[in-house]
Amino acid sequence: MNDQPQDNRPDAATVAVHADSGYGDELGVAPAIDMSVTFTRSSQALFHELAGTPRPVKFYGRYGNPTVDRVAKLVSGLAGSEATLLTSSGMAAIFTTIFALTSAGDHLVVGTECYGETLELLSELERFGIEVTYLDKMSPSAVDEAITARTKLVYVETPSNPLMTVTDLAGVAQVCRHRGIVSVADNTVASCVNSRPISAGIDLVVESGTKFMGGHSDVIAGAVSGRLELLERVWWPQVLVGCVLGPLDAWILQRGIRTIALRVRQQNATALALAERLAAHPRVERVFYPGLATHPGHEVAARQMSGYGGLLSFEAKGGFAEAAAFVSRLKLCTYAASLGDVHTLVMHPAAGWRGREYVPREASFVPENLLRVSVGIEDANDVIQDVLQALN
Numbered sequence: 001m002n003d004q005p006q007d008n009r010p011d012a013a014t015v016a017v018h019a020d021s022g023y024g025d026e027l028g029v030a031p032a033i034d035m036s037v038t039f040t041r042s043s044q045a046l047f048h049e050l051a052g053t054p055r056p057v058k059f060y061g062r063y064g065n066p067t068v069d070r071v072a073k074l075v076s077g078l079a080g081s082e083a084t085l086l087t088s089s090g091m092a093a094i095f096t097t098i099f100a101l102t103s104a105g106d107h108l109v110v111g112t113e114c115y116g117e118t119l120e121l122l123s124e125l126e127r128f129g130i131e132v133t134y135l136d137k138m139s140p141s142a143v144d145e146a147i148t149a150r151t152k153l154v155y156v157e158t159p160s161n162p163l164m165t166v167t168d169l170a171g172v173a174q175v176c177r178h179r180g181i182v183s184v185a186d187n188t189v190a191s192c193v194n195s196r197p198i199s200a201g202i203d204l205v206v207e208s209g210t211k212f213m214g215g216h217s218d219v220i221a222g223a224v225s226g227r228l229e230l231l232e233r234v235w236w237p238q239v240l241v242g243c244v245l246g247p248l249d250a251w252i253l254q255r256g257i258r259t260i261a262l263r264v265r266q267q268n269a270t271a272l273a274l275a276e277r278l279a280a281h282p283r284v285e286r287v288f289y290p291g292l293a294t295h296p297g298h299e300v301a302a303r304q305m306s307g308y309g310g311l312l313s314f315e316a317k318g319g320f321a322e323a324a325a326f327v328s329r330l331k332l333c334t335y336a337a338s339l340g341d342v343h344t345l346v347m348h349p350a351a352g353w354r355g356r357e358y359v360p361r362e363a364s365f366v367p368e369n370l371l372r373v374s375v376g377i378e379d380a381n382d383v384i385q386d387v388l389q390a391l392n
């Protein structure tokens with residue numbers, strides 16, 4: 001595993017505490033919350049000069065806000081990026097990025113096994129004349145082959161949710177750079193502690209702040225990080241759509257971020273220990289976790305991640321019925337959507353679509369007996385014992 005920092009930056013634990021130090025003229029150790037939506041100036045000339053500057057933080061709340069800007073600086077530190085835009089959710093980060101960088105007639109290359117609602121969003125975009133090629137195996141050579149003269153963007157999610165498919169970020173970034181195409185990576189499952197796609201050469205990183213960043217299931221947020229020149233193209237569509245993060249939510253997000261390295265490193269260790277126990281369990285068919293040497297993406301993950309993450313999934317023997325029975329037998333783990341929380345959260349994705357009229361795209365590749373576990377920060381043995389008792 002790559003436990004050396006991917007560049008010469010300080011460790012994520014330090015960055016999460018200090019990357020916003022000395023912001024503006026604030027002296028508070030904890031950031032102030034600036035709730036003002038609008039800001040005045042002493043003259044018309046000054047006011048209009050401000051309104052015309054790019055990304056003003058003291059003009060009108062949809063354009064920017066000092067508290068949100070300070071937290072964006074913190075996220076840039078973790079992402080290792082020049083700049084960050086904070087958004088009202090992870091989906092808002094994904095939507096605004098794609099909306100900003102593509103037009104009717106353009107083509108996108110995407111991994112088939114992305115987060116279910118990302119796939120739903122992409123199929124909505126087809127209504128606007130944006131064509132999408134889905135790759136079952138998102139290797140650099142497959143991406144290279146799929147690129148056409150109309151391709152504007154390559155979109156990767158690694159590891160993917162919930163099947164934990166791993167994509168070679170440096171390889172894909174190199175192909176994109178060579179072909180002059182923008183690369184975007186969803187880093188939500190890995191988290192900015194375990195993976196820095198920017199260091200691998202990816203142009204823009206999207207991450208749901210709702211997950212490991214916030215870490216406590218008390219804020220919905222998202223982030224897009226990358227070079228300023230690209231983010232300026234995303235900023236104006238964000239202003240027009242209005243999917244900005246509010247100052248209170250930004251403050252809650254920074255509160256979560258301060259402890260992200262401590263949480264994620266414990267979650268990495270617990271998830272690996274749980275994956276190993278599940279892999280040896282007679283009532284488990286398959287385990288999906290890149291930390292296992294048997295995982296097809298293990299070698300790539302070992303190269304590009306500093307920890308394998310807090311999310312894993314597995315197939316229970318006995319099909320849908322047994323997976324459904326498993327969740328009802330849990331005593332400590334919480335049966336709930338989402339991931340990256342301090343609580344261990346368990347999901348049975350197929351329960352969400354079985355028997356329903358609308359079957360989402362992810363039903364075509366997520367097995368009905370798949371259970372997803374996002375380990376929390378409880379004692380590792382307590383989590384493992386609960387999962388094992390629910391299986392037995």
Ligand SMILES: Cc1ncc(COP(=O)(O)O)c(C=O)c1O
Nearest residue numbers: 089090091115161188208210221
């Ligand atoms: C990989 C991934 N990307 C994006 C999102 C969307 O994040 P949000 O719920 O903050 O919009 C999720 C949500 O589960 C996710 O798992």
